[in-house]
Amino acid sequence: AQIKAFQEAADVTDQAPISQLTSDLEAQHNRLSDPLIWSQDVVYSESDFANCFMAIMAVQPPQTDDLVGEFGKCVTLIDGVFTSVPERAATALNPWNLKALEAMRNIENKMVGRTNHFLQKGINLNEDPAYTAVAEPLKQHRRQYKHGLNTSVITADQTHEIMLNRIASVISGTTEVPRYVHTLKALSSFLLRFIPTA
Numbered sequence: 001a002q003i004k005a006f007q008e009a010a011d012v013t014d015q016a017p018i019s020q021l022t023s024d025l026e027a028q029h030n031r032l033s034d035p036l037i038w039s040q041d042v043v044y045s046e047s048d049f050a051n052c053f054m055a056i057m058a059v060q061p062p063q064t065d066d067l068v069g070e071f072g073k074c075v076t077l078i079d080g081v082f083t084s085v086p087e088r089a090a091t092a093l094n095p096w097n098l099k100a101l102e103a104m105r106n107i108e109n110k111m112v113g114r115t116n117h118f119l120q121k122g123i124n125l126n127e128d129p130a131y132t133a134v135a136e137p138l139k140q141h142r143r144q145y146k147h148g149l150n151t152s153v154i155t156a157d158q159t160h161e162i163m164l165n166r167i168a169s170v171i172s173g174t175t176e177v178p179r180y181v182h183t184l185k186a187l188s189s190f191l192l193r194f195i196p197t198a
Contacts, residue, residue, distance in 0.1 A: 002056055002067070009061035017064050021071055028078055044081045046135070047126045050115055052077060057119070097149045100156035103164035104146055107187065110171040114180055123177065130181050138188045145191040154194050163190055 003025070006018050052074040059067045093101075118125055125131045148154030167187050174180040 002059070006061050006064065006067060011062040012064060013062075014064065017068055021068060024071070024075070028075060031082070032078065044077070046115065046139075048077055049074070049112075050119060050124065050126060053116060053119060054124075093150070093152060094155055096156040096158065096160065097152065097154070100160040100164060101146060101149050103161050103168065104142065104149075107164060107168045107171065108142070110168050111184075114171055114174060117175070118177065118180075125177070128177060128181075131177065131184075134181050134184045134188065138184055138191075141188050141191040141195060144195045148195060153196055156194075160194075 003018060003022055006012050007015065012018065052070065055070045056067065056074070059070055115125055125135070145154065149156060167183065167190070170183050171180070174183060
């Protein structure tokens, strides 16, 4: 939406940086769409990405240099995501484990979408105590669940894929924060059923 505003702005006479930014944005999207990335124990800060998104949305035409600069900061964060991904062992996984990992990637994409949705409504979820009380432990539960799938400590079946895809569907259609928090609690409870206890 922000790039479109610059493309349509009459006072942005040099569209070359915007065209390059569009191409770079597509490249970063393709990088982050790789399911192998999100099947790993990825370490990243949701609040850093939220702040980056808000900074981009705050830039108005014709401040093209500022837009490019803020986007560059986001690319640095994305590079950090890839740096955090460990080498994956070359072992064959149960096909249902792979399907569950793909379903988790879908959920995490939907969660990013909801964060952006609420930001556009002027709501920063990281400032909501009810959200952070659920989101912080859920981050650990997601990591443990995916690690269990990747190492075959957890053996998924069709139920995992069905339930995770149902949760993803609910997340994508949630427009109110309390409902979103409730859905994240349900996700956390589901994952905990399979995470090994010490």
